Amino acid sequence: MKYVSTRSQTDLGSFCDVLLSGLAPDGGLAMPAFIPTFSAAELEALRGLSYPDLAYAVMRPFISDIPEADLRALLHATYRAEVFGSPDITPLTPLGESGLYLLELSNGPSLAFKDMAMQFMGHAFEYVLEKRDQRVNILGATSGDTGSAAEYAMLGKARVNVFMLSPQGRMSAFQQAQMYSLNEPNIFNIAIEGVFDDCQDLVKEVNADAEFKAKYHIGAVNSINWGRVLAQAVYYFRAYFALGLPADAEADFSVPSGNFGNVFAGYLAKRMGLPVGQLIVASNENDVLHEFFTTGSYHVRPAARVAVTSSPSMDIGKASNFERYLYLIAGADAVQTAGWWDEVGAGRPVELRDTAHWPEIQSSGFRAGKSTHADRLATIRRVDEQFGRLIDPHTADGVLAGEGFRRSGVPMVCLETALPAKFEETVREAVGRVPERPTRFVGIESKERFCDVLPNDAAALKAYLAAKLG
Numbered sequence: 001m002k003y004v005s006t007r008s009q010t011d012l013g014s015f016c017d018v019l020l021s022g023l024a025p026d027g028g029l030a031m032p033a034f035i036p037t038f039s040a041a042e043l044e045a046l047r048g049l050s051y052p053d054l055a056y057a058v059m060r061p062f063i064s065d066i067p068e069a070d071l072r073a074l075l076h077a078t079y080r081a082e083v084f085g086s087p088d089i090t091p092l093t094p095l096g097e098s099g100l101y102l103l104e105l106s107n108g109p110s111l112a113f114k115d116m117a118m119q120f121m122g123h124a125f126e127y128v129l130e131k132r133d134q135r136v137n138i139l140g141a142t143s144g145d146t147g148s149a150a151e152y153a154m155l156g157k158a159r160v161n162v163f164m165l166s167p168q169g170r171m172s173a174f175q176q177a178q179m180y181s182l183n184e185p186n187i188f189n190i191a192i193e194g195v196f197d198d199c200q201d202l203v204k205e206v207n208a209d210a211e212f213k214a215k216y217h218i219g220a221v222n223s224i225n226w227g228r229v230l231a232q233a234v235y236y237f238r239a240y241f242a243l244g245l246p247a248d249a250e251a252d253f254s255v256p257s258g259n260f261g262n263v264f265a266g267y268l269a270k271r272m273g274l275p276v277g278q279l280i281v282a283s284n285e286n287d288v289l290h291e292f293f294t295t296g297s298y299h300v301r302p303a304a305r306v307a308v309t310s311s312p313s314m315d316i317g318k319a320s321n322f323e324r325y326l327y328l329i330a331g332a333d334a335v336q337t338a339g340w341w342d343e344v345g346a347g348r349p350v351e352l353r354d355t356a357h358w359p360e361i362q363s364s365g366f367r368a369g370k371s372t373h374a375d376r377l378a379t380i381r382r383v384d385e386q387f388g389r390l391i392d393p394h395t396a397d398g399v400l401a402g403e404g405f406r407r408s409g410v411p412m413v414c415l416e417t418a419l420p421a422k423f424e425e426t427v428r429e430a431v432g433r434v435p436e437r438p439t440r441f442v443g444i445e446s447k448e449r450f451c452d453v454l455p456n457d458a459a460a461l462k463a464y465l466a467a468k469l470g
């Protein structure tokens with residue numbers, strides 16, 4: 001399988017090439033040259049496979065440059081019961097008789113769904129770097145979940161160091177403790193005297209220095225990485241088969257969304273032939289995606305206009321994976337996509353309502369819902385009372401949006417993107433008690449912290465990296 005850029009059809013190489021690179025040279029995102037599909041009979045044959053074997057079947061058509069035995073070994077090393085808490089990996093739990101289901105994606109090391117793909121990235125990076133005799137120093141910025149998922153995925157991995165910037169004192173107590181308590185020779189936590197946007201700008205500034213970047217092998221594992229998107233498509237198949245529906249019967253999915261990576265993976269599964277009906281994009285107060293799917297206008301917001309909410313991992317003003325969706329809607333037309341992203345780059349809206357693309361967008365299955373802080377609290381309380389199940393604020397956004405689009409006789413699978421233990425403050429506000437924690441995290445806030453504090457200054461960060469990487 002060859003990969004191309006969404007903006008120019010430039011040949012970007014094969015899977016391992018796009019795994020290690022970030023944006024395409026033209027600023028676009030990597031996409032496979034075509035999307036392989038399963039026939040109904042081929043889909044039937046996937047039913048009953050173990051998680052790693054299913055992952056192999058779904059991902060294999062996109063990965064032509066890792067030998068079969070190696071890819072299988074890699075996936076079996078990634079999706080293990082010891083890492084994800086059960087041999088199911090992603091258990092599907094009905095919420096009473098409501099027709100709603102929770103797809104549990106957050107039983108991995110960092111208690112959020114990002115582990116599902118990030119754990120694969122850890123193993124895949126180690127494999128590819130070894131083959132190519134290369135090293136990489138991952139430089140990232142986090143407001144919470146991505147940083148811990150990346151660190152837990154990369155710890156102990158040869159040839160990889162992680163330098164993770166976080167805004168000093170601005171993450172939840174649990175999130176800080178989860179990252180800063182790691183004392184590993186290849187993990188470097190750096191608290192920046194600033195906000196999350198400052199951290200992101202610092203990463204951009206370091207990456208803009210091509211000479212520095214090359215000299216110190218600076219890389220990334222951000223949400224636009226194709227490897228993450230592809231690994232996420234697997235659990236849509238898994239959930240679908242777990243429902244035990246008759247062949248061809250549809251299932252709907254509701255997905256708490258920010259950068260559009262998770263829900264895009266669901267769309268990928270649909271394009272591969274999985275009978276996915278609706279894909280509900282759930283947003284919080286930061287509703288650029290809701291605006292697009294209801295009005296046809298995609299208008300990104302500058303960081304200063306992004307609200308701070310109680311589902312913070314969805315606080316985004318632009319959805320970086322959305323470009324992949326519009327590229328597919330345009331029929332893989334890179335010229336068209338580049339034109340749209342010129343507008344996006346200039347801060348202007350892309351208006352598609354009165355274009356020939358709108359019917360295609362409407363029939364693609366996407367619907368959108370949004371919620372407020374009060375909605376989240378009420379949903380957490382209601383799900384706890386009705387079904388005896390505590391959910392986190394992001395999952396609550398998804399459940400509420402999913403309820404709004406129920407179709408009779410069609411199951412609605414709500415993706416659980418984090419465990420409530422990660423967002424204790426909001427859960428306590430909703431139900432008056434704190435959620436249970438996995439034992440390994442009990443008392444984590446009082447553990448010793450390993451973290452360096454740096455000023456919001458690119459020169460200081462570069463000096464720090466140079467000193468560590470000598």
Ligand SMILES: *Cc1c(COP(=O)(O)O)cnc(C)c1O
Nearest residue numbers: 145257258259260261262313417
């Ligand atoms: C990252 C994250 C999201 C958003 O996922 P995207 O793939 O960026 O749309 C939702 N919920 C939680 C808990 C997350 O960590």
